[in-house]
Amino acid sequence: MKRSILNGNQHIASCGETETLSGCAPSAELAACITNGQDRATNPLAQTCLSNAPKEKLQPRCDAVQRPLGGFREAFAAETMKGARTAARKTALLAPLPLCLLGLMSSGLVTGGHGPGGVGFNTYGWCWWYTLLLPVAIALISAGVANIDARQKFHGIMSAPMRPRSVWNAKAAYAFALIVASNLIVALVSSTIWLLGGSAAGPAASVCMTVLLSAASLWTIPAGLFLTTRFGKLCGIAVPLLVQLAGGIACYSNSLWWLLPPAAAMRLCSPFAGVAPSGVPLVPGEAFGVIDVSWFAALFIAIAIGALLVAFGSAWFEKQEVR
Numbered sequence: 001m002k003r004s005i006l007n008g009n010q011h012i013a014s015c016g017e018t019e020t021l022s023g024c025a026p027s028a029e030l031a032a033c034i035t036n037g038q039d040r041a042t043n044p045l046a047q048t049c050l051s052n053a054p055k056e057k058l059q060p061r062c063d064a065v066q067r068p069l070g071g072f073r074e075a076f077a078a079e080t081m082k083g084a085r086t087a088a089r090k091t092a093l094l095a096p097l098p099l100c101l102l103g104l105m106s107s108g109l110v111t112g113g114h115g116p117g118g119v120g121f122n123t124y125g126w127c128w129w130y131t132l133l134l135p136v137a138i139a140l141i142s143a144g145v146a147n148i149d150a151r152q153k154f155h156g157i158m159s160a161p162m163r164p165r166s167v168w169n170a171k172a173a174y175a176f177a178l179i180v181a182s183n184l185i186v187a188l189v190s191s192t193i194w195l196l197g198g199s200a201a202g203p204a205a206s207v208c209m210t211v212l213l214s215a216a217s218l219w220t221i222p223a224g225l226f227l228t229t230r231f232g233k234l235c236g237i238a239v240p241l242l243v244q245l246a247g248g249i250a251c252y253s254n255s256l257w258w259l260l261p262p263a264a265a266m267r268l269c270s271p272f273a274g275v276a277p278s279g280v281p282l283v284p285g286e287a288f289g290v291i292d293v294s295w296f297a298a299l300f301i302a303i304a305i306g307a308l309l310v311a312f313g314s315a316w317f318e319k320q321e322v323r
Contacts, residue, residue, distance in 0.1 A: 075162050075170035079145070083174060088144030092178035093185070095137035099129045100189040107198035120199025121190055122273040123281070129186050130213050131266050131277055135244040137182055138217055142224025143236035145175045150229050154320070168225070168317040172310050175221045176214065183210040205272040212272075215299065216265035218306025220244060222313040229317070252277045258298035261305055268299060 103125025149157050187206035194202045220240045228236025247262035257263040266277040270288040275281050282289040
């Protein structure tokens with residue numbers, strides 16, 4: 001075995017095994033006994049010095065440098081990579097297509113006429129999308145994003161150099177991005193039909209409805225993530241979906257609709273789509289088409305409840321351990 005002292009670092013090389021004591025002050029007595037290139041086995045002085053040297057002087061007296069934990073940016077990048085070929089992304093891209101096709105058939109561009117009652121894309125495309133199929137898509141997306149790691153009992157997440165709070169926020173942000181993408185597909189089809197002269201909402205109204213639907217549906221994301229993580233995928237899909245559909249349909253015409261995000265998600269877009277949540281075209285002055293104080297209150301409450309649920313979920317997930 002050969003021992004050398006180089007620039008304050010002690011190196012011991014022996015038969016393919018290397019021991020390094022970095023950043024620690026070498027023993028002055030040991031340095032005086034061992035010279036560079038001398039063989040410990042044939043140097044009695046070196047053997048005596050090493051055996052008599054205090055053990056604490058051979059141990060590192062410096063703290064190990066810890067790698068900083070990853071934040072939201074790293075966690076979001078990881079979620080994007082994990083979700084590249086999952087059902088959540090496929091759901092976001094494919095779910096709007098059936099109603100977009102049905103709305104196209106009723107827009108006047110294909111058949112030369114409109115749907116029953118003179119309705120166009122805003123009924124069969126927009127209204128049926130955000131009252132019926134969008135809640136299904138959100139439930140599937142949220143549960144799918146959570147289930148990527150939940151099916152592995154979060155072993156990979158808990159052992160990775162990531163803050164659990166950042167992981168939860170990244171999952172919520174990734175699911176929200178997929179929901180926005182779904183709404184943008186409907187907006188793109190609607191704007192294209194409008195530019196071609198069909199009966200549909202124009203680009204400005206389509207963008208407004210995309211923002212409103214994404215914001216009003218925010219509460220379902222942390223709810224789906226939590227229920228899937230805690231009780232399983234079936235619960236994470238069924239409970240938010242039933243609350244959204246049952247609560248929205250039962251309360252969108254109620255005088256207190258602005259207090260309930262499920263009802264707000266069905267009613268906020270009516271002034272821009274020109275149809276009631278039931279799909280019936282609005283008449284001038286109808287309550288569903290008015291933007292008043294209750295309309296703004298409903299939007300604010302829906303966003304606030306969604307943000308609070310995300311914050312509560314991240315605080316809960318921060319305390320979780322591998323099961």
